[in-house]
Amino acid sequence: MRTNDLIAITADDDEFFRSALNTILTKQLGFSDVIETGSYDEALEQLAAHTDIALGLFDLKMPGMDSAGSLRTVREHFPGTRVAVVSSSKDRKDVLTGLDAGVHGYVPKDLSIVELSRALRMIMEGWVYVPPSITDISSDEDDPSGIWSERPARSVNEAVASLTPRQRQVLMLLVKGNSNKEIARALKLGEGTIKVHMAALYKNLGVNSRAEAAAIGARFL
Incomplete structure (x- = not known):
């Protein structure tokens, strides 16, 4: 830079x-x-x-x-x-x-x-x-909006560690602000395939949006 x-x-x-x-x-x-x-x-x-x-x-x-x-x-x-x-x-x-x-x-x-x-x-x-x-969510009082209420019981570290190498690549590019089209181009995959990986990411991390996934990736990758 x-x-x-x-x-x-x-x-x-x-x-x-x-x-x-x-x-x-x-x-x-x-x-x-x-x-x-x-x-x-x-x-x-x-x-x-x-x-x-x-x-x-x-x-x-x-x-x-x-x-x-x-x-x-x-x-x-x-x-x-x-x-x-x-x-x-x-x-x-x-x-x-x-x-x-x-x-x-x-x-x-x-x-x-x-x-x-x-x-x-x-x-x-x-x-x-x-x-x-x-x-760092310790209780429901820390999450009054309910944004993180669907998180899995396991720790965030364990959730990130459980991702496949491809899912980690997708998450890394998501953290860098890339769109699905840009991620697909970078990994030489179809956009449909990226959408499948994104859905798997959401499920494994216990989130419902790109913003939440990016927040976790930015902190733990």
């Missing part, structure tokens, strides 16, 4: 945190420039004006941002930009909503500088980053 000629954009109404991200991106990750914005609409305007933005970091609680689902618009209109949420919220529903919208990562604001740098580097290298807590 070469970042010394790349541009990032941050969208957060907390000026102090924007400044901190700017320092991390330029000093730790080597970005040449960081465009700072304080609202969702301002970020969209800047993305439209600059076609070479490689990374966009969005807070969830700022003017114009309804939810993590709002970032689906960013992903659809600016496919060349890696998009991540950087938020103080650790709510699993927010994380999964963001992943379902197609974001490339969900980064908690309370990470250390080293951890935050590592998370952003992973995102730029093509991986999807999620906080480790996304797979």
